Amino acid sequence: MPSIQYDKLVRDKIPEVIAASGKRPVADLLPAQEIQAALERKLLEEVREYLDSRSIEEMADVLEVLRGIAFHRGVSWDEIERERMRKREERGGFEKGVRLLSVESR
Numbered sequence: 001m002p003s004i005q006y007d008k009l010v011r012d013k014i015p016e017v018i019a020a021s022g023k024r025p026v027a028d029l030l031p032a033q034e035i036q037a038a039l040e041r042k043l044l045e046e047v048r049e050y051l052d053s054r055s056i057e058e059m060a061d062v063l064e065v066l067r068g069i070a071f072h073r074g075v076s077w078d079e080i081e082r083e084r085m086r087k088r089e090e091r092g093g094f095e096k097g098v099r100l101l102s103v104e105s106r
Contacts, residue, residue, distance in 0.1 A: 008045075009038040011064070039069045 001024075009030070018025040030038055043065045050058035070080055092098075 009035075009042045035072050036069070039065060039072060043069065 003026075010027075015025040015027045043062070046058060046061045046065050050062055052058075067077060070077055
């Protein structure tokens with residue numbers, strides 16, 4: 001039976017999805033010390049896919065990888081949201097599209 005090699009981090013249920021399609025997935029669990037680096041590679045992959053497609057699906061994938069990174073760093077999503085809101089209150093968001101052209105000395 002021909003196989004396709006991947007050697008990359010995938011969502012937890014992907015082996016089940018593949019098996020349900022009648023194919024035989026070969027998967028294992030990464031050692032704990034390798035998960036963070038694998039998630040960071042996955043983040044780059046998902047950001048590239050989002051930039052290529054601009055799809056909501058890929059945007060959701062980026063967010064899910066970020067949630068995984070937070071989980072493995074022991075950071076709660078609530079903590080990240082609090083920091084996001086603190087910075088938003090202090091510096092604003094990105095809704096207006098403000099572009100800084102230069103800063104002049106006084």
